[in-house]
Amino acid sequence: MKHRIVVLGAGYAGAVTAGRLARRLHRDDVEITLVNGDPEFVERVRLHQLATGQDLRPRPLRAVFAGTGVRLRTAWVASVDADRKTVALTGEQGPDGLGPDTLAYDTLVYALGSTTTDHGVPGVAEYAHNVAGKQDALRLRARLAELEPGADVLVVGGGLTGIEAATEIAEARPDLQVSIASRGGVGDWLGDKARRHLHLVLDRLGIAVHARADVTRVETDAVVTAEAGRIPARVTVWTAGFAVHPIAAATTLTVSDTGQIVVDGTMRSVSHPDVYAVGDAARAEGAGGKPLRMACATATPMAWQAADALAARLTGREVRETTIGYATQCVSLGRRDGILQRVTHEDEVTSTVIAGRGGARIKELICSAAAWSVSHPTMLVPSRRRRLAATREAETRLVTT
Structure with a gap:
């Protein structure tokens, strides 16, 4: 019997893990199945570009994994039973549309990533756009195309996603009035030189900054803040943080208070040794004992670590562990x-x-x-x-x- 490896999610972490496993293990010994809701690999770090009218290069997963032995299932994950070692799927979109709704595994790699979170702020779900997924970015793209010159666009969130979204929109549509609102300062984590350059660019692009403005409600044509009052916005783009999908927290897997699967240095679950987690879905320690932040920069090395450790364990080789850090x-x-x-x-x-x-x-x-x-x-x-x-x-x- 082949060892059945199921990888959930084909973002950066999941796709790299599946490919690296295919290279390190023989297809006569293992069966690798990659489950993803979209038939294409989505470059999440470019979704702000997609939202402003730029077309991204299509990367069909079947073409990406052709000849590797990796089996693809285009479906959504409904639930995971970590004790019975099964995954429930929904919305199967394979070439024949058939196949069981339940997928069994011997080893699971959980890489379902993250999505936007509203932090309980009223009106976000009803009135705000985001760039957390491809369809979200396409909806924002269509909405921006409808705006007449002079319309107000407000980006909520002063982190990387918010900064990139605001500057991309302002550059692509200089006829719009773009602003950014942040609970703290915009780009506060950057060093002095980088922060000075950032604010020079924001000024050059005509982006108004509402720093330390805690948004308490989103409305159809504005947001309400505790400090700055009401800020007009024909379109609100919500980038104020990400949260993992609730699927893992509904299992018997040990998860953190953020719902991430707690893993050891080889990206293996601390409670279920037949489960690995990579990318945003995992709570792993990096250099200095700090939790790795949700980022493409950490997703890929986490994928390498998990794939190498799993391949070593299955083939009886030494399991090597490397502390993941930043550059x-x-x-x-x-x-x-x-x-x-x-x-x-x-x-x-x-x-x-x-x-x-x-x-x-x-x-x-x-x-x-x-x-x-x-x-x-x-x-x-x-x-x-x-x-x-x-x-x-x-x-x-x-x-x-």
Whole structure:
């Protein structure tokens, strides 16, 4: 009997895990099934581009995994029974539309990612748009296309997603009045140099900033804040945080207070050794004992760790564990500007910053590399040392040109 591996979710973490397992294990010994609700891989880090009218390169999962032995199921996950080792599926969209609604596994890789959260603020679900998923971005795209010149667009949230959404909209539609509201300061986590550049760009793009404005209600044509009163908004874009899907919390798996599956250093569940979790859905410790943040930057190394550990255990090899850390934080500010902030392994900012066109070019390089790693799932991935060396070489070329 083949060992049945089921991977739930084909975002960055799930797709990379499935591809790496296919390369490390023989298809005569294992059966790898990848379950995803969308038939295409979605570049989530580019959804703000999709929302502003740019078309993203299609990446059909069947083409991505052709010849790898990975079986694809285009369906949604309804529930997971971690004790019986089964997954309930719904909305099957396979080529024949058939197949059991229940999928059994010997090892499960849970990579269902995250979605937006409204933090209990009234009106978000009814009136706000977001860029957490492809369909969400397409709905925002259609709504923005309807707006007449001078219309107010408000982005709620001063983190990476909010900044990228606001600058992308303002650059693509300079005829709109774009603003951003944040409970704290916008880009507060950045170093001084990066933060100064960010606010210069916000000023250049004409983006009004409502800092320390706690949104208490979203209405059809405005948001209400505790400090700044009512802020007009024909369109509100909600980017004030992400939350994991509630599926894991409904199982017997040990989860954190955020609903993430608690895993050890090999991305294996601390309560169920036949379950691995990667990406936003996992609560894993990184360098310095800090929980890894939800990000594409952590999804891929988590996928490598899980795939290598699982493959080693199935083949009787030594299981190696590597502490996952950080190197940079990147933010795009439209298509022609950006920031690359160098950070320590523990994610603390340093004084090294590349901003402007150089920052934009490096951010584009990183996004393209992430998509390439998914599109070439069985290709050998360079070591971390080689990847860092290549990044530093690119940075050096940009600084000196």
